[in-house]
Amino acid sequence: MAELFNCKNCGKLYVKVAASVCPTCRKDIDRKYDVVYNFICQEGNRQATVMEVHEATGVEESLIYDWVKEGKLKPADFVNLNYPCRSCGQMIQSGTLCGNCFRRLSHEVKVYEKQQETKENLSKDDDYANV
CATH class of the missing domain: 1.20.5 (Single alpha-helices involved in coiled-coils or other helix-helix interfaces)
Structure with a gap:
């Protein structure tokens, strides 16, 4: 059953079905993922580190680390994407x-x-x- 939660990003109240963030923040995170993914898929950027990706895209390092940990960005494909x-x-x-x-x-x-x-x-x- 769905429950009411506060979004961990913006604090807004929302009905939690699966995600730990509200639909608005989820869309923003998905948009940032697309920006990062499009950047590292470019041939000259496949060897980029998390810091280089962050500097080029403006996307928070913590989000990039999370995507690597979750397997959304695979180090086998992008060898310099690591996390601490x-x-x-x-x-x-x-x-x-x-x-x-x-x-x-x-x-x-x-x-x-x-x-x-x-x-x-x-x-x-x-x-x-x-x-």
Whole structure:
């Protein structure tokens, strides 16, 4: 069922069916996407970075980053379209973390799991000693 929401862009009240922005803002975002897409599809612009696309089109970097993350603009087709890693800001083409941050986080999770396992084993040993 449709609900009333405030548009995250303009704050206007609208009936939310699917999009998180009102129909007016959706049209504006779609228009900006067309401008960006038309720009990067031109042969001389296919190697453009997000900053270069932003400077040439005036479209916000955050929107361009979102389109790359969503797969609307594919780095396989436009190799220099990247967005920042959520943790360190290094430019990446897929996922939310760069390889270094992913490895670091995976290592931290393994260390945490070992610590939890050791605590559980110590707790069990204490339970047996008290019996």
